[in-house]
Amino acid sequence: xxxxxxxxxxxxxxxxxxxxxxxxxxxxxxxxxxxxxxxxxxxxxxxxxxxxxxxxxxxxxxxxxxxxxxxxxxxxxxxxxxxxxxxxxxxxxxxxxxxxxxxxxxxxxxxxxxxxxxxxxxxxxxxxxxxxxxxxxxxxxxxxxxxxxxxxxxxxxxxxxxxxxxxxxxxxxxxxxxxxxxxxxxxxxxxxxxxxxxxxxxxxxxxxxxxxxxxxxxxxxxxxxxxxxxxxxxxxxxxxxxxxxxxxxxxxxxxxxxxxxxxxxxxxxxxxxxxxxxxxxxxxxxxxxxxxxxxxxxxxxxxxxxxxxxxx
Numbered sequence: 001x002x003x004x005x006x007x008x009x010x011x012x013x014x015x016x017x018x019x020x021x022x023x024x025x026x027x028x029x030x031x032x033x034x035x036x037x038x039x040x041x042x043x044x045x046x047x048x049x050x051x052x053x054x055x056x057x058x059x060x061x062x063x064x065x066x067x068x069x070x071x072x073x074x075x076x077x078x079x080x081x082x083x084x085x086x087x088x089x090x091x092x093x094x095x096x097x098x099x100x101x102x103x104x105x106x107x108x109x110x111x112x113x114x115x116x117x118x119x120x121x122x123x124x125x126x127x128x129x130x131x132x133x134x135x136x137x138x139x140x141x142x143x144x145x146x147x148x149x150x151x152x153x154x155x156x157x158x159x160x161x162x163x164x165x166x167x168x169x170x171x172x173x174x175x176x177x178x179x180x181x182x183x184x185x186x187x188x189x190x191x192x193x194x195x196x197x198x199x200x201x202x203x204x205x206x207x208x209x210x211x212x213x214x215x216x217x218x219x220x221x222x223x224x225x226x227x228x229x230x231x232x233x234x235x236x237x238x239x240x241x242x243x244x245x246x247x248x249x250x251x252x253x254x255x256x257x258x259x260x261x262x263x264x265x266x267x268x269x270x271x272x273x274x275x276x277x278x279x280x281x282x283x284x285x286x287x288x289x290x291x292x293x294x295x296x297x298x299x300x301x302x303x304x305x306x307x308x309x310x311x312x
Contacts, residue, residue: 156292163280228257
């Protein structure tokens with residue numbers, strides 16, 4: 001893939017900076033979401049005698065993936081969600097992985113399935129994702145989930161985009177009529193978050209490796225979502241004064257895709273890295289696992305549970 005366009009000094013905005021942006025604390029919001037999820041999981045377990053169960057599947061021993069899976073298992077324990085982990089060798093074939101995921105899809109004691117990705121170049125990742133039953137696709141990776149999200153139908157959203165929307169809601173960000181720029185177009189982050197913003201009546205522009213003038217788009221953006229995996233690609237001087245900046249990138253050295261210090265001088269709201277979008281991704285995964293368990297264990301269970309709404 002060709003590199004994203006360079007931000008040049010000639011394209012920088014001369015608008016005066018605003019007051020320093022308020023932080024959108026994803027870690028604090030995630031704790032509240034997990035507390036709600038734990039209450040729902042406990043209520044479901046009490047009513048049915050079965051705890052919600054998330055199965056994670058890991059192919060190989062990539063250190064970062066191993067760490068992520070362990071973190072998710074720990075969060076499951078805190079939320080009262082049972083976890084089942086399947087560690088497959090790096091040489092696992094597409095057929096073997098598909099068979100494993102289909103078996104989990106047919107297992108009534110498993111309510112949610114997470115395939116940790118990437119899975120290796122020799123595996124057809126899309127075929128593997130499609131082996132997950134839609135009702136257990138709590139990571140929102142199947143085509144059925146994407147279609148449901150696109151048409152506003154019930155289903156599971158990709159966890160990071162879902163976490164971003166919860167952050168925006170918690171800070172009362174009104175998206176209707178706003179110009180939203182999504183930098184990145186990946187299938188699990190850039191594309192779905194743009195669709196979710198569009199569903200809230202934002203005017204959405206995708207920027208990517210072929211975008212001719214990234215700075216020009218950023219200068220007009222009321223909301224910026226950075227989701228490309230390029231450290232500090234987005235310079236603070238290109239942020240429109242008063243904009244809302246969501247940095248979903250995470251790169252070596254604990255830095256995101258946005259020049260945080262520069263952007264904070266111009267934005268009204270901004271997510272830190274780390275502690276912004278990341279914690280919300282896992283929180284949404286857990287919440288959607290309980291959603292899936294409620295739907296599978298009995299209609300009406302969620303409606304009957306006395307659970308407070310998400311904090312705004």
